[in-house]
Amino acid sequence: MAIDTSFLKKLDRFDLILQRKVNSNYMGERRSEAHGSGIILKDYVQYTPGDDFRRIDWRVFARTDKLYSRRFEEERNLTLHVIIDSSASMNFGKPKKFEYASMLGLGFAYISLRNNERFVISTFAEKLEFIRPKKGMRQLASVVQVLNDKRPSGSSELSAAMRRYQKRMVRSHSLIVIISDFLYDLEQIKATLATFQGHEVTLVQVLDEVEATLDLSGDFRLVDSESQETMRTYISPLLRKKYGEMMEDHQGKIKDACAQYGAKFFSSTNSDDIFDTFFKILG
Secondary structure (H helix, E strand, C coil), rough: CCCHHHHHHHHHHHHHHHHHHHHHHHHHEEEEEEEECCCCEEEEEECCCCCHHHHCHHHHHHHHHCCCCEEEEEEEEEEEEEEEEEEEEHCCCCHHHHHHHHHHHHHHHHHHHCCCEEEEEEEEEECCCCCEEEEHHHHHHHHHHHHHHCCCCCCCCCCHHHHHHHHHCCCCEEEEEEEEEECHEEEEEEEHHHHHCCEEEEEEEEEHHHHHHCCEEEEEEEEEECCCCCEEEEHHHHHHHEEEEEHHHHHHHHHHHHHHCEEEEEEEEEECHHHHHHHHHHH
């Protein structure tokens, strides 16, 4: 697989728009007006009993004979976690769903780097594969290589994989973007949302156009990409209608679950323009 990364440079054309959307929707200002334990000195306040005595500036005391505490701006750096489904079902379509999902993941990572944030991109199927969070554009190049070498295969249980992922996370507020076809049982999706409560979670569904609309007719032999089970069926207009209703119902239930847990859900197909998908997500 060869992931087209030329679109990353094109993101620069929309830099001001993207940064404004990212800063307001996701990353926020990295420096908060909250008074914390950061390294940027904000001001001094007169010491009162109960304050942290470690923040007393003794040099000021030597000059004024009064106790003053230093206050700092708290730095709040979010880590962006992009988790991409690499199970066999993502090895479908043209371009492959995994390829399109990888482009989205790289786009998120690129934007986070432009905002001086850390990111980690991981894949999941029968096992999790991590790329450690770092800063710097060279990290992005290494991620591209890993994703290019990746061949989607095997099956996965979404909720179990996300529980394993959560145990490996540093306990800090994070932005989590999960990119998958989300053709999973709704209870697994709900369990995933519950696992990441306390974080900002966005689910991005990537479907092939055929999966989204079942725009086919006639006799077909359908193969389950994960179990390899086959089924012969006749796709009629009535079947397409019922399929469309089932897909719409499934997506509606995912949206409802996301609303319940304060998460966001977006659906796209691998034929959608990559920029249109980004603006839909960041808008």
